[in-house]
Structure formats: C-alpha cells, structure tokens
Amino acid sequence: MTAFLEARGLCKSYGRPPRPVLRDISLSLPRGSVWGLLGESGSGKSTLARLLLGLERPDAGQILLEGMPIRRWRARHPGGMSVVFQDYVTSVPPRASVAAIIAEGFPPGAPRPDSAAIHALMDRVALPRFLSCRLPHELSGGQLQRVCIARAIAARPSLLVLDEPVSSLDIAVQARILELLHELAKEMTCLFITHDIQAAVHLCEQLVFLHQGQCIASLPRKELFRTDNPHVRDLLACTLVLETATNPTGYRNESF
Amino acid sequence: MTDETLKRNAEAAPLLEARRVGVRVRATGEALVADVSLTLRRGRCLGIVGDSGSGKTLLCRSLLGLLPSTLTAEGHVLFDGMDMLCAEPAEARRRRGAGLGLLLQQAMTAFDPLRTIEAHFLESLREKCGLAAAEARRKAEEYLKQTGLAADVLRAWPHQLSGGMLQRCMIALTLSLEPSVVVADEPTTAQDACNQFKIVRLLAGLRQERALLIVSHDLAVVQALADELLIMHEGRCVESGPTAAVLAAPKHACTRRLLATRQALSRPFLQLREARA
Numbered sequence: 388m389t390a391f392l393e394a395r396g397l398c399k400s401y402g403r404p405p406r407p408v409l410r411d412i413s414l415s416l417p418r419g420s421v422w423g424l425l426g427e428s429g430s431g432k433s434t435l436a437r438l439l440l441g442l443e444r445p446d447a448g449q450i451l452l453e454g455m456p457i458r459r460w461r462a463r464h465p466g467g468m469s470v471v472f473q474d475y476v477t478s479v480p481p482r483a484s485v486a487a488i489i490a491e492g493f494p495p496g497a498p499r500p501d502s503a504a505i506h507a508l509m510d511r512v513a514l515p516r517f518l519s520c521r522l523p524h525e526l527s528g529g530q531l532q533r534v535c536i537a538r539a540i541a542a543r544p545s546l547l548v549l550d551e552p553v554s555s556l557d558i559a560v561q562a563r564i565l566e567l568l569h570e571l572a573k574e575m576t577c578l579f580i581t582h583d584i585q586a587a588v589h590l591c592e593q594l595v596f597l598h599q600g601q602c603i604a605s606l607p608r609k610e611l612f613r614t615d616n617p618h619v620r621d622l623l624a625c626t627l628v629l630e631t632a633t634n635p636t637g638y639r640n641e642s643f
Numbered sequence: 644m645t646d647e648t649l650k651r652n653a654e655a656a657p658l659l660e661a662r663r664v665g666v667r668v669r670a671t672g673e674a675l676v677a678d679v680s681l682t683l684r685r686g687r688c689l690g691i692v693g694d695s696g697s698g699k700t701l702l703c704r705s706l707l708g709l710l711p712s713t714l715t716a717e718g719h720v721l722f723d724g725m726d727m728l729c730a731e732p733a734e735a736r737r738r739r740g741a742g743l744g745l746l747l748q749q750a751m752t753a754f755d756p757l758r759t760i761e762a763h764f765l766e767s768l769r770e771k772c773g774l775a776a777a778e779a780r781r782k783a784e785e786y787l788k789q790t791g792l793a794a795d796v797l798r799a800w801p802h803q804l805s806g807g808m809l810q811r812c813m814i815a816l817t818l819s820l821e822p823s824v825v826v827a828d829e830p831t832t833a834q835d836a837c838n839q840f841k842i843v844r845l846l847a848g849l850r851q852e853r854a855l856l857i858v859s860h861d862l863a864v865v866q867a868l869a870d871e872l873l874i875m876h877e878g879r880c881v882e883s884g885p886t887a888a889v890l891a892a893p894k895h896a897c898t899r900r901l902l903a904t905r906q907a908l909s910r911p912f913l914q915l916r917e918a919r920a
C-alpha cells in the first residue's frame with residue numbers, strides 16, 4: 388500500500404544561531420490510518436505538525452501527499468486537510484457565533500451551509516444545538532474545543548491533524564471526543580499529537596515518539612510495552628492510571 | 644503516612660471550614676453553586692472532582708473570596724478567625740497568599756509577561772511577608788530548589804520557560820509565602836505526562852505540612868493525592884467520603900459515570916500493560 392502522507396528527512400531549526408527543533412524525521416502514514424505522535428513538551432511535535440500541514444517549510448527534506456508536494460495537493464483538494472489546535476480560545480474569532488465559526492470550515496466557494504448542515508455537525512461532536520448563537524466566551528473550554536472539531540471536519544478533510552485536542556478537556560468530554568475521533572478516523576487519515584499515552588493508545592494503531600527533535604521510536608500499539616527505549620519507558624512510567632479493585636497493580640497512595 | 648499521624652491530623656482543628664457555600668449570578672439570582680460544605684485539616688488533602696461546568700472553580704474562588712463582581716457568594720468560609728465571604732476586602736487580601744495559597748491551571752497567564760520571575764518573588768515576599776530583597780531572594784532560591792528548579796530561573800522572563808517550569812515556579816512562589824492552606828485548581832491539567840507526575844509528587848510532599856485542596860477532572864490525579872473526595876455535579880456536592888471508599892463503592896450515578904469514563908480511557912493502556920506483565 389502506498390503512503391497517503393510521506394515525510395522524508397525533515398529538518399527544521401529556529402533562531403540565530405540556528406537551534407535544531409527537528410532532525411531528520413521520516414514517516415509514512417498509510418491512507419485511513421490513525422497515528423499518534425508523542426513526546427514531552429518541547430520535543431518538536433507541534434513543529435512537525437505545522438510542517439506536515441504546509442504552514443511552514445522544512446529547512447531540509449520533503450513532504451508528499453499522495454505523491455504530490457503539499458501545495459499542489461492542497462490546490463487540488465480544497466479543504467482536504469484540516470487541523471485542531473490545543474488552544475481553542477485563540478483558534479476562534481472572539482466575536483463570531485458558534486454557527487459562524489463552524490461555517491468557516493466549509494471550503495471557500497462552496498455553497499453557504501444551511502442551519503441543518505451546522506446542526507448536523509454540532510450533533511456529531513455532541514454540542515447541544517441551542518448553543519449555535521452563542522459567542523466563544525459564553526462556552527466552556529470543552530464546548531469551544533468541540534466547536535473547533537466541528538469546524539475541522541466540516542469540509543470532510545482526508546487528512547486531519549489533531550494537536551493535543553483533548554488535553555484541556557474534562558475526562559467525560561475527552562472520552563466522547565476520542566470516541567468521535569475513532570469513528571471519524573474511519574473516513575480519513577489522522578495524526579493525533581499528544582503527550583497522553585493513554586489517549587493515544589485509545590485511538591492510534593501506530594505510535595511515533597519524538598525526543599529532542601528526533602524520532603526515537605515508531606511502534607505498533609501492541610509493541611508499546613515491549614520497547615527498550617529508555618525515554619519511552621520513562622513516559623510509560625510517568626503515566627498516572629486510575630487504580631481500582633478491578634485492576635490491582637499494587638498501587639498505594641504512599642508511593643508518592 | 645502512619646496511622647498515628649493520620650489519626651492526629653483527623654483530630655486537628657480544621658484550618659479552613661466552608662459551610663453551605665453557594666454562588667449566585669448577581670443580576671438574575673441564578674444559583675451556580677449551592678450548599679457545599681467542606682473542611683480542610685493540616686496534613687490532609689481533599690480532592691474535588693467533577694465535569695467542566697460543575698462549579699469546581701467557582702467554589703475555589705469563593706473560598707478565597709475571589710469571585711468576580713458579577714457573582715455573589717453565600718454561606719460561610721471560616722479561615723484564620725474570620726469569614727472570607729463577608730470580610731473587609733483588605734482583611735481578606737491580607738490572608739490570601741500568606742495564609743491561603745492558590746495554584747492555577749494556566750501558569751502561562753498567571754505571570755506578568757513583562758517582569759522576571761525574580762520580580763514576582765520579590766514583590767510577593769515583600770508585600771506578604773515583609774521581606775527585604777536579599778532575604779526574599781534567598782527564600783525564592785530555597786523554594787525553587789524544592790521544586791527542582793535552579794536559581795537561575797529567577798533571571799528568566801516567563802516566556803523563556805516551559806509550561807512545566809512555570810507551573811513549578813508558581814508552586815515555589817505559592818509555598819514561599821508559607822500558606823497553611825493551598826488550593827490547587829487543576830494544577831497539572833496543562834502539563835505533559837512527565838511534568839504531571841513531577842507536580843503530583845511535589846504536591847504530595849507539600850501536603851504533609853499543610854492542608855491541600857486539589858481540584859481536577861481526572862480521578863487518576865486526585866486518587867494519587869487526596870485522602871477524601873468531594874464529587875460535584877451541577878453546582879452541588881453529590882457525594883463525599885474517603886477516597887478509597889468512594890472509588891471502591893461509588894453511590895451516586897454521577898460518581899459511577901466519572902469512574903467508568905476514567906476507567907474506559909485507561910483500559911486499552913492497562914490491557915497492553917497487563918499483557919506485557
């Protein structure tokens with residue numbers, strides 16, 4: 388199977404003197420796959436996302452979508468790639484209504500979406516319809532992030548990049564959004580950027596780990612605990628899991 | 644903690660007591676939080692858990708007397724011999740920081756971007772503890788060290804530090820004022836997994852000497868810290884009790900749902916971990 392998105396030898400530096408943020412990153416996402424991109428904050432995850440979305444150019448290396456350079460692919464597929472950022476507050480115009488924000492997601496030139504189309508998207512992300520006239524500051528964080536997700540899927544993109552989309556949501560909403568993404572992922576290729584291994588394992592079949600700008604491991608989900616990479620093992624050890632009688636692991640409150 | 648200390652702490656006089664606290668919208672009278680009572684004792688940690696919008700943050704703010712002017716609080720918050728809800732603003736202000744510390748979720752916006760970390764420490768320590776610059780600097784270094792940060796972050800500007808480092812700076816700053824009660828509102832939510840782990844460990848340490856209130860939507864974080872739980876739903880306390888008991892036999896549907904969702908989120912991870920073991 389040919390890759391839907393292929394990145395080869397990506398490098399990116401910022402500042403003067405240049406400080407490398409990404410070093411020689413290669414990955415290839417099969418069509419319809421859901422991959423997780425994991426790492427600590429500052430490991431280069433979001434920079435890689437910006438390169439893959441064509442928002443910035445790499446210093447070296449190449450990105451191909453269905454064999455085409457990003458610009459050419461985007462010109463052929465308006466609305467074909469989409470993104471949800473972590474900071475939902477700065478992702479939306481503060482004076483636009485929920486309906487107007489979601490309508491932004493339809494590709495330019497497409498017919499203006501009617502309220503039924505907006506409502507259908509709101510249903511999809513579990514937003515009550517009566518919120519459609521509200522302004523961003525009248526919503527909770529979780530509701531606003533759901534607005535951003537609705538906007539991102541409005542044009543039915545074939546590539547969806549999710550940059551920490553659930554990190555600032557409460558657990559119940561996280562679960563619902565992950566479920567939703569799980570379902571959406573059947574229709575598109577997804578790159579899920581997160582520091583939360585539990586969320587990544589929930590959704591992704593392949594997990595790519597970045598550390599200080601380098602790709603240190605790319606593991607199928609099932610291989611996760613078999614890795615001997617020390618950084619991945621650190622991340623696994625740091626993961627706080629709710630321990631209950633049904634999954635006894637010798638956990639004690641005093642371990643801290 | 645040994646049983647002995649636990650017993651001693653349980654018998655200790657409460658450091659902060661909230662009685663039937665409520666929060667209303669001033670203009671309409673709509674109740675956002677209603678009838679929540681809680682007690683914070685030295686050496687103990689209370690965890691408040693609930694969905695977003697359940698009133699956790701409003702409750703915290705009313706404990707500190709920090710509600711926005713559009714809202715009004717009712718009930719009593721007894722701290723240090725006074726009621727924070729009907730205190731003179733200057734009196735309440737004097738107790739915040741030095742007696743009653745607050746940790747916020749967004750360390751990025753909690754610091755003034757135009758001032759160094761040192762300026763934040765010096766101002767707070769002068770204002771709240773009356774310390775001169777040299778003494779304040781020494782104290783800042785001491786507390787930064789406790790949180791695993793080197794003294795040179797004092798010279799940094801907020802934008803030069805990562806979210807995790809800033810959160811640890813905020814913890815150091817809060818602790819340097821030596822509060823007896825620390826209210827931590829989602830202190831790890833904006834952090835990556837490793838930072839979350841470090842901060843939870845740090846909070847577990849500070850609990851020994853103080854009373855800690857931790858607010859989170861994540862039962863896994865709360866479980867690691869709290870001796871007691873208070874579950875909030877739509878502005879009300881729907882269940883409370885010792886952490887282990889509540890998690891082992893949740894009574895309210897809301898608690899069961901929170902627990903089930905958290906477990907469902909962790910399940911694939913746990914399955915992989917157990918398969919390996």
